[in-house]
Amino acid sequence: MQNFVYHNPVRILFGEHTIAQLPTVIPQGSRVLxxxxxxxxxxxxxxxxxxxxxxxxxxxxxxGLEANPHYETCLKAVEICHQETITFLLAVGGGSVxxxxxxxxxxxxxxxDPWSMLADNAPVERALPLGxxxxxxxxxxxxxxxxxxxxxxxxxxxxxxxxxxxxxxSILDPSTTFSLNDRQVANGIVDTFIHVMEQYLTTPxxxxxxxxxxxxxxxxxxxxxxxxxxxxxxxxVRANLMWCxxxxxxxxxxxxxxxxxxxxxxxxxxTALYGLDHGQSLAVVLPGVWMFNLKLKQAKxxxxxxxxxxxxxxxEETLALAAIExxxxxxxxxxxxxxxxxxxxxxxxxxxxxxxIKARGLTLGEQGNIGSDAVASLxxxxx
Amino acid sequence: MQNFVYHNPVRILFGEHTIAQLPTVIPQGSRVLxxxxxxxxxxxxxxxxxxxxxxxxxxxxxxGLEANPHYETCLKAVEICHQETITFLLAVGGGSVxxxxxxxxxxxxxxxDPWSMLADNAPVERALPLGxxxxxxxxxxxxxxxxxxxxxxxxxxxxxxxxxxxxxxSILDPSTTFSLNDRQVANGIVDTFIHVMEQYLTTPxxxxxxxxxxxxxxxxxxxxxxxxxxxxxxxxVRANLMWCxxxxxxxxxxxxxxxxxxxxxxxxxxTALYGLDHGQSLAVVLPGVWMFNLKLKQAKxxxxxxxxxxxxxxxEETLALAAIExxxxxxxxxxxxxxxxxxxxxxxxxxxxxxxIKARGLTLGEQGNIGSDAVASLxxxxx
Numbered sequence: 016m017q018n019f020v021y022h023n024p025v026r027i028l029f030g031e032h033t034i035a036q037l038p039t040v041i042p043q044g045s046r047v048l049x050x051x052x053x054x055x056x057x058x059x060x061x062x063x064x065x066x067x068x069x070x071x072x073x074x075x076x077x078x079g080l081e082a083n084p085h086y087e088t089c090l091k092a093v094e095i096c097h098q099e100t101i102t103f104l105l106a107v108g109g110g111s112v113x114x115x116x117x118x119x120x121x122x123x124x125x126x127x128d129p130w131s132m133l134a135d136n137a138p139v140e141r142a143l144p145l146g147x148x149x150x151x152x153x154x155x156x157x158x159x160x161x162x163x164x165x166x167x168x169x170x171x172x173x174x175x176x177x178x179x180x181x182x183x184x185s186i187l188d189p190s191t192t193f194s195l196n197d198r199q200v201a202n203g204i205v206d207t208f209i210h211v212m213e214q215y216l217t218t219p220x221x222x223x224x225x226x227x228x229x230x231x232x233x234x235x236x237x238x239x240x241x242x243x244x245x246x247x248x249x250x251x252v253r254a255n256l257m258w259c260x261x262x263x264x265x266x267x268x269x270x271x272x273x274x275x276x277x278x279x280x281x282x283x284x285x286t287a288l289y290g291l292d293h294g295q296s297l298a299v300v301l302p303g304v305w306m307f308n309l310k311l312k313q314a315k316x317x318x319x320x321x322x323x324x325x326x327x328x329x330x331e332e333t334l335a336l337a338a339i340e341x342x343x344x345x346x347x348x349x350x351x352x353x354x355x356x357x358x359x360x361x362x363x364x365x366x367x368x369x370x371x372i373k374a375r376g377l378t379l380g381e382q383g384n385i386g387s388d389a390v391a392s393l394x395x396x397x398x
Numbered sequence: 399m400q401n402f403v404y405h406n407p408v409r410i411l412f413g414e415h416t417i418a419q420l421p422t423v424i425p426q427g428s429r430v431l432x433x434x435x436x437x438x439x440x441x442x443x444x445x446x447x448x449x450x451x452x453x454x455x456x457x458x459x460x461x462g463l464e465a466n467p468h469y470e471t472c473l474k475a476v477e478i479c480h481q482e483t484i485t486f487l488l489a490v491g492g493g494s495v496x497x498x499x500x501x502x503x504x505x506x507x508x509x510x511d512p513w514s515m516l517a518d519n520a521p522v523e524r525a526l527p528l529g530x531x532x533x534x535x536x537x538x539x540x541x542x543x544x545x546x547x548x549x550x551x552x553x554x555x556x557x558x559x560x561x562x563x564x565x566x567x568s569i570l571d572p573s574t575t576f577s578l579n580d581r582q583v584a585n586g587i588v589d590t591f592i593h594v595m596e597q598y599l600t601t602p603x604x605x606x607x608x609x610x611x612x613x614x615x616x617x618x619x620x621x622x623x624x625x626x627x628x629x630x631x632x633x634x635v636r637a638n639l640m641w642c643x644x645x646x647x648x649x650x651x652x653x654x655x656x657x658x659x660x661x662x663x664x665x666x667x668x669t670a671l672y673g674l675d676h677g678q679s680l681a682v683v684l685p686g687v688w689m690f691n692l693k694l695k696q697a698k699x700x701x702x703x704x705x706x707x708x709x710x711x712x713x714e715e716t717l718a719l720a721a722i723e724x725x726x727x728x729x730x731x732x733x734x735x736x737x738x739x740x741x742x743x744x745x746x747x748x749x750x751x752x753x754x755i756k757a758r759g760l761t762l763g764e765q766g767n768i769g770s771d772a773v774a775s776l777x778x779x780x781x
Contacts, residue, residue, distance in 0.1 A: 016637040018413025023406070029654065030401025221634035223621060224641050227614030235607040251604035254399045258607055258653070267650075270641070271412065 016222045016271040023266050025158045026184040029258070031250070033186050034061070034148055037068040037105075040184040041146060045103035046073045048096060050116045052080045052108040059194040061150055065107055075099055080108070083286055083293065084115030086130065086166040089122065096123040096143065104145040106182075109199075110154025110206075113147050117162035117180045120145045132175050133164055139177035146184045150191045152257040153203035153294070155210055155264025157185035165287060172287035187261065189253035197244065201349040202294030203260060204240050208233065208345075209278055209297040210263040216305070217273040217381040219314055229268040230322050232259050237323070240349060277379035278304050281390055284368045289360050298346040298353045303393035305339045308380060355398050365394045399605045399654040406649050408541045409567040412641070414633070416569050417444070417531055420451040420488075423567040424529060428486035429456045431479060433499045435463045435491040442577040444533055448490055458482055463491070466669055466676065467498030469513065469549040472505065479506040479526065487528040489565075492582075493537025493589075496530050500545035500563045503528045515558050516547055522560035529567045533574045535640040536586030536677070538593055538647025540568035548670060555670040570644065572636035580627065584732040585677030586643060587623050591616065591728075592661055592680040593646040599688070600656040600764040602697055612651040613705050615642050620706070623732060660762035661687050664773055667751045672743050681729040681736045686776035688722045691763060738781050748777045 028036055041047060049065060056062040066074075077092045095101065096119065106116035120142040122129035131137035149157045156162065161176040195203075215229035236259050242252045262268070281304070282296030291299070305312060309332075316335035320326040324341050326334050343353050355364055372379070373387035385393075411419055424430060432448060439445040449457075460475045478484065479502065489499035503525040505512035514520035532540045539545065544559040578586075598612035619642055625635045645651070664687070665679030674682070688695060692715070699718035703709040707724050709717050726736050738747055755762070756770035768776075 016413075016634060016641070018416065020409065020411055022409035026403065026405035028403055030399075033401065222638070224614060224618040224638055224645065227617055228611060228645075231607060231610030231614050234610055238606060251399060254654075255605070255607055258399070262607065262611075271637075 016220060017273070019271040021266055021270050022178070023158060023181070025181050025265075027158065027187060027261070028184060029187045029254075031188055031190055033188050034064040035068050037065065037148070037186065038072070040186075041069075041072075041103055041105065042144070046099065046101050047075070047103045047105050048092070048099070048101040049074060049076045049105045049107055050080060050092060050112060050119065051076070051078045051106075052082070052112045054078065055194070056107055056150065059150070059191060061107060061148065061191050065105070065148060075101070080112050080115040082111045083163075083165040083172065084111045084118070086118075086133075086164050087168065089115050089118045089164065090129070092119045093122045093129070101143065104143050106145060106147040107150070109149070109151030110156045113149070113156040113182070114154070114162040114164065116145055116147070117142070117156070118164050118175075119143075121175075121177065121180060130166070133166075133173035134171070136175070139175065139179055142177065142179040144183050145180075146186075147182045148186045148188075148191075149257075151195060151199060151203060152187075152192060152260035153206040155207070155260055157182060157187065158261045158265035161264075163283065170287045172283040174283070185261075187257050189250055189257045192253045192257060193248050197350060198292070200243055200256075201351050202292050204236055204256065204349055205294040205298050205346055205351050207256075207260040207263040208236055209301055211268065212301065213275045213279060214269040214272060216312060216315055216319060217275050218311065219318070220272045222270075222272045225268055225270055225272050226318075226322075232263050232268070233323055235259050237345070273381040275304070275381045277385050280377065280379055281368060281372070281394070284371050285360075285364070288367060288371075289358070289364065291358055295351060295358065298343075298351045299355055299358075299397050300393070302339050302343045302353065303397045304380070304385070306396055307385065307389055307393040309335060311382060311384070353397075355394070362395075362398055365391050365398070368394060399603060400656070402654040404649055404653050405561070406541060406564070408564050408648075410541065410570060410644070411567060412570045412637075414571055414573055416571050417447040418451050420448065420531070420569065421455070423569075424452075424455075424486055424488065425527070429482065429484050430458070430486045430488050431475070431482070431484040432457060432459045432488045432490055433463060433475060433495060433502065434459070434461045434489075435465070435495045437461065438577070439490055439533065442533065442574060444490060444531065444574050448488070448531060458484070463495050463498045465494045466546075466548040466555065467494045467501070469501075469516075469547050470551070472498050472501045472547065473512070475502045476505045476512070484526065487526050489528060489530040490533070492532070492534030493539045496532070496539040496565070497537070497545040497547065499528055499530070500525070500539070501547050501558075502526075504558075504560065504563060513549070516549075516556035517554070519558070522558065522562055525560065525562040527566050528563075529569075530565045531569045531571075531574075532640075534578060534582060534586060535570075535575060535643035536589040538590070538643055540565060540570065541644045541648035544647075546666065553670045555666040557666070570640055572633055572640045575636050575640060576631050580733060581675070583626055583639075584734050585675050587619055587639065587732055588677040588681050588729055588734050590639075590643040590646040591619055592684055594651065595684065596658045596662060597652040597655060599695060599698055599702060600658050601694065602701070603655045605653075605655045608651055608653055608655050609701075615646050615651070616706055618642050620728070656764040658687070658764045660768050663760065663762055664751060664755070664777070667754050668743075668747070671750060671754075672741070672747065674741055678734060678741065681726075681734045682738055682741075682780050683776070685722050685726045685736065686780045687763070687768070689779055690768065690772055690776040692718060694765060694767070736780075738777070745778075745781055748774050748781070751777060
């Protein structure tokens with residue numbers, strides 16, 4: 016096991032009717048800006064629940080944040096924070112709204128060009144305090160200090176993180192997720208699944224508890240995923256999927272183990288250039304990363320084949336290959352396509368993405384062996 | 399899944415050589431009281447590592463805290479805190495030292511009779527800030543806000559808890575545990591195991607992720623426990639046991655599920671009256687609680703039999719009974735005896751403990767069905 020630091024101060028309020036507890040967790044006297052997305056919270060009743068809970072509070076609103084929240088839109092909210100001397104940000108929505116709100120929180124108190132936090136790792140030394148009402152389980156952003164922002168003007172999608180970006184609280188009411196459509200649910204499951212894999216499917220690290228904690232999430236996802244389609248209003252199923260998503264990226268399963276994240280960084284480029292949903296981009300890329308690093312990852316892939324898929328027959332390589340194939344099949348069973356061509360993306364994408372990785376000087380993966388040539392190779396396998 | 403709140407702000411610094419990081423986590427300018435136990439930290443080098451790390455700091459010492467820390471001893475430390483205007487407490491040792499330090503932290507700032515925090519649930523509204531260097535994995539106290547204190551004068555052992563009692567940080571260097579003796583290691587494994595069971599082995603709660611997270615700890619304990627006896631200086635094994643202990647009682651696996659804790663409350667009385675080690679008392683009581691509540695717990699016991707012990711044959715009751723037997727055998731394989739008579743405790747203990755449960759008006763277990771008569775019944779099974 017590697018040395019690690021674990022510190023996650025987010026307060027989780029989980030369960031039915033928890034939105035009503037908002038007044039107990041937002042600091043009294045705050046000037047609150049409620050940030051939300053494209054309006055689903057009007058349709059599912061969450062908007063009204065928040066307004067009712069915060070009746071009498073100083074509460075302004077900023078709606079319209081996009082999926083893969085736009086830098087340009089966030090900057091409009093930053094202006095409002097300045098003009099209205101906002102002291103607390105309340106994200107109401109899914110991971111995109113939350114990520115956008117984190118960026119707004121940091122940019123409002125950032126002295127220089129806020130893009131430098133995303134492009135140049137300029138340190139985030141402070142941020143407005145923020146909390147969240149989550150309505151879409153997927154990103155884990157509700158219990159971590161990370162955020163990913165897309166800039167329309169140059170088609171860039173970049174992440175950043177800081178201890179200052181942990182939500183002070185996150186309210187998770189699974190009943191708010193009943194109204195999600197199949198595509199949102201499937202993308203959320205894929206996203207959670209691959210967050211776990213970025214921290215689990217690397218090389219053996221003598222960290223059996225972390226392995227089993229990761230497997231706990233994956234096995235629960237595999238059990239619950241089919242149920243959500245047949246009984247969409249089952250509270251327990253929704254609750255389990257929601258808690259899986261949070262546990263998938265709150266730092267716990269990554270304690271003391273190598274981490275990959277190449278699938279995410281390559282997937283971000285596919286989203287930025289071609290508009291794939293985040294979950295879709297990951298489902299396309301992951302099998303390619305695993306095939307490219309088959310030798311490096313073979314032992315862990317075989318372990319995964321045995322533990323998750325109950326495979327026992329054959330060599331380590333056979334098991335590893337079977338696990339990759341079965342994983343892709345799982346995404347397809349969820350209704351998420353796994354080939355670039357299925358999204359109408361042709362071979363030109365291979366070099367386009369590779370060039371971007373090259374321009375950024377990135378070498379990806381847990382051993383840093385995925386440069387731009389490797390990206391081209393593995394994306395070619397995903398055409 | 400039940401509604402829940404999860405909030406755990408402890409900063410964990412895990413790994414080799416992490417004691418040297420003490421100056422980065424104790425607030426600058428603190429007047430520190432270092433609290434420790436019976437002197438093992440002198441023998442294993444931890445005392446010197448702490449002194450070296452804090453060279454130049456305002457640092458006083460209070461040694462001599464007992465296993466099952468004594469109320470009376472803690473009050474002596476409280477006097478020092480007042481006299482010396484201590485502003486930060488540093489626990490260096492195992493769970494007992496940490497629990498004692500938590501009590502000292504609360505009692506120093508408590509206005510009334512400090513025993514009332516333990517006996518009457520008097521609310522803990524503030525406490526001195528504290529941190530810890532852990533040297534014995536077992537109690538989980540390093541990542542929670544609980545503490546258990548023993549009062550010699552009336553042979554009472556009582557617990558209390560508060561959000562103000564979370565350590566600000568806990569430093570976990572597995573190499574500090576190489577020098578533990580077999581009894582300490584075995585007790586620590588039993589304690590961790592039963593912490594998990596108090597939160598897991600109740601009734602099914604439609605919380606499959608929490609179940610699997612609990613099983614992750616148990617399965618890891620079962621794998622690592624035999625190794626620690628054959629290769630005592632294996633860092634990875636020690637690291638895994640240490641992280642299991644922390645994960646066993648940091649709130650995570652208890653999210654949204656029923657909890658039992660009757661084994662602990664009955665076990666505390668055995669320790670208070672007869673001086674059993676905490677782990678020993680738990681190993682004695684647990685099978686009795688399970689047998690007494692066999693019908694209530696049958697479904698979960700059978701689930702546990704399948705998931706942990708790989709048992710598949712027979713009725714639910716057969717599986718449940720086999721799991722209880724196998725669990726007791728596991729404790730015995732660790733060298734921990736599981737019968738009162740093996741500790742020289744006779745039938746008089748049955749009524750003595752039951753009377754104490756009655757005097758306190760306690761009804762124990764996840765459904766509150768274990769009163770004093772039930773305690774007498776189940777302890778009779780453990781003679």
